[in-house]
Amino acid sequence: MHFEFNIEGGNFSKAGTASSQLKKILKQLNVDPKVIKRVVVALYEAEVNVVAHAYTGQIFIDIDTNKIEIKLVDEGPGIPNIELAMQQGYSTASPAVREMGFGAGMGLPNIKNNTDELHVASEVGKGTTVKMAIFLIS
Amino acid sequence: MGNTNFHHALKIREDLCIGCSHCMNVCPTEAIRVKNGKSVLFGDRCVDCGECFRVCPVSAIIIDHDDFNNIFDYKYRVALVPAVFTGQFPVDISLRQIFSVLIDIGFTHVYEVENGVEILLEAINETSTPQPEKKPLISSFCPAIVRLIQVKFPALVDNILLLKPPLDISALHIRKEMEEKGIPAEETGIFYVTPCAAKIAAIKDPVGEAASAITGVINMDILFNRVYRQVKQKNNHTCALPSGSKLSNVAMCWSLTNGEAPHVKGRSLAIDEIKNVIEFLERLENDEFSDIDFLELRACDESCAGGVLTISNRFLAAERLRNHVENFQPNPELQYPDSLRSIYQNSEYLQENISIEKVYPRSILKLDDNMAEAMKKMERVNRIMQLLPMVDCGICGAPSCQALAQDIVQGLGNIKHCIFIQKILEQKGELNLEDSVKIMQDIWGYGKTNKYRDLKGI
Known part of the structure; x- marks a missing residue:
């Protein structure tokens, strides 16, 4: 099954819309609650990343009985050093974003902890693509 | 995935239902449909919150309870009374008066539910800090919330605090006390005076427990009418006067909103009213909040003071309990015969038996077991x-x-x-x-x- 969502950069009140929708879908599909939690946490973090850093983004979700694949494609500043961004606590978030309780540098590391596969590709000045997968059968 | 035949205290009386669909529209779990001009309840979806009961214009939704006269099947008849029951009465009617009328109308003992609070609070604060993924702990106090989590938020069942609520702790204490007096278990009937349907369902079909120590349930509105009438008709100079409440401030207000949260260590939050709770749990499930240690969640606005079976205005009932706190005078010994000892006499036994078993999800959202x-x-x-x-x-x-x-x-x-x-x-x-x-x-x-x-x- 395929689903798509749009993300609006800078609008924190809408961050989490896609993860809430996906959560509903996975509950209806009788996916193990523990797996749902991992998926939702990972997608929520990724959504917040796009909202906090990029101008606009799209989410593509594919679900089959073996795995859940999520791709987030954004138009934004890109990540100059992905290795650094993957480190816990590293953050380039602005003070305004931090004031809202985001930007603690937990985003990408948290996504990594909750997914089975994670690929981040980025071009500075153009945007970032985050691909993640969670397997349903261990 | 779990049993679908749950006991529900809420029943729709087909002979009275006019099929107006008010109940269908307010049900937070979409458990009601209209068919052939009558409301029909989907048992596996209902969490006994009672929202339907509140809106029914013809009182066709009833809360199935035990007949009052059932108490006389027992030699020893204990009224297990929550603080909100006393909150139903005008302030000029004293707690002692209310309790003495309960003795008058047939109970042999009156025991306040919230006596179990301190034992519970001790256990809560001794509970080791859970692993981060099990944070926050969610109170097991409100049975409608426990069921709501089971059916709608299956990922959060492991967050439910596996401790008995004060009601069950007090009931266990009564059982133990009667046993100590050499009274056979079958001669003691413990009857809980309930402000809501969910507590009945929890007693008849407990979650995380094999069976409840409580014998039966009497609806608060019915008992209120009986007691208030009696209070109005006579002045109770003749009956043995039980002492007033011995409850502490904390215990007296436990069933109100913010009754639990401020007393639990760490960062705690209290949320009442089922739609507010649902909204919060949706976001909690996304892990949007971190660093909350404890959640007090109640299905009714103003918690138990707003229970569907209460009579008084919920704000006034809550006020009476809070005011009582200000007048609180510790009174160590009960004066009427055959009284029960302090709950602390059994604290070790109660602490040993305070746990409930793991709560399992029973999702209503899945379209099929097979993905x-x-x-x-x-x-x-x-x-x-x-x-x-x-x-x-x-x-x-x-x-x-x-x-x-x-x-x-x-x-x-x-x-x-x-x-x-x-x-x-x-x-x-x-x-x-x-x-x-x-x-x-x-x-x-x-x-x-x-x-x-x-x-x-x-």
């Missing part, structure tokens, strides 16, 4: 949704277009139940008017469907 099947069904639901008007008018007898789409896929509904689709089918000549009226009649009953014609004589 491949569920995916097929979801695709069908989505296709049907595209055909429906998405106005959630409820004319089909389901609370929303989505609910109808799901019912259709589960074989419980028909797309022709949608009034918008009926119109188009009629226009295209695919549905004749007779059949169209018949469909409406099958949902709403003859009376409502034919009112205009029958009254106008057309």
Whole structure:
């Protein structure tokens, strides 16, 4: 099954819309609650990343009985050093974003902890693509 | 995935129901449909929150409780009374008066539910800090919330604090006390005076416990009427006067909003009213909040003071309990005969028996146990949704277009139940008017469907 969502950069009140929708879908599909939690946490973090850093983004979700694949494609500043961004606590978030309780540098590391596969590709000045997968059968 | 035959205290009386759909529209778990002019309850979805009971204009939704005279089947009859019961009475009627009338009308003992609070609080604060993924702990106090989590938030069942609520702790204490006095268990009847339906369901069909120590349940509104009448008719100079409450401030207000949260260590939050709770749990499930240690969640606005079986205005009831706190005078010994000892006499025993077993999810949201099947069904639901008007008018007898789409896929509904689709089918000549009226009649009953014609004589 395929689903798509749009993300609006800078609008924190809408961050989490896609993860809430996906959560509903996975509950209806009788996916193990523990797996749902991992998926939702990972997608929520990724959504917040796009909202906090990029101008606009799209989410593509594919679900089959073996795995859940999520791709987030954004138009934004890109990540100059992905290795650094993957480190816990590293953050380039602005003070305004931090004031809202985001930007603690937990985003990408948290996504990594909750997914089975994670690929981040980025071009500075153009945007970032985050691909993640969670397997349903261990 | 769990048993679907749950005990529900809420029942719809078909003879009284007028099929007005008010209950269907307020049910937070979409557990009600209208068929043949009557409301029908889906037992596996209902969490006994009682929202339907509140809105029913003809009192067709009833809360099934034990007959008062059942207490006389027991030699020792304990009234297990929550603080909110006393909150129902005007302030000039004292607690001692209320309790003495309870003795007058047939109970042999009166015991306050909140006596169990301190034992529980000790256990809560001794609970080791949970692993981060089990944070925050969610109080097991409100049984409607425990059931809500089971059916709607299966990922959060492991967050439920596996400790008995004060009600069960007090009941255990009473059992133990009676046993110590050499009274056979079958001679003691413990009757809880309930402010809501969920507590009844929890006693008749406990979650995380094999059986409850409580014998029966009496609805608060019924007992209130009995006691208040008696209070009005006589002044109780003659009966043995039990002492007033011995409850501490904390215990007295435990069942009110913010009764638990401020006393639990760490960062705690209190949320009342079921829709507020649902909104919060949706976001909690996304892990949007971190660093909350404890959640006090209650299904009713103003918590138990707003229980569906309460009589007094919930704000006034809460005020009475809070004011009582200010006048609190510790009174160490009860004066009426045969009284029970302090709960601390049994604290070791109660602490040993305070745990409940793991709570299991019983999701109502899954379309099928098998994921491949569920995916097929979801695709069908989505296709049907595209055909429906998405106005959630409820004319089909389901609370929303989505609910109808799901019912259709589960074989419980028909797309022709949608009034918008009926119109188009009629226009295209695919549905004749007779059949169209018949469909409406099958949902709403003859009376409502034919009112205009029958009254106008057309």
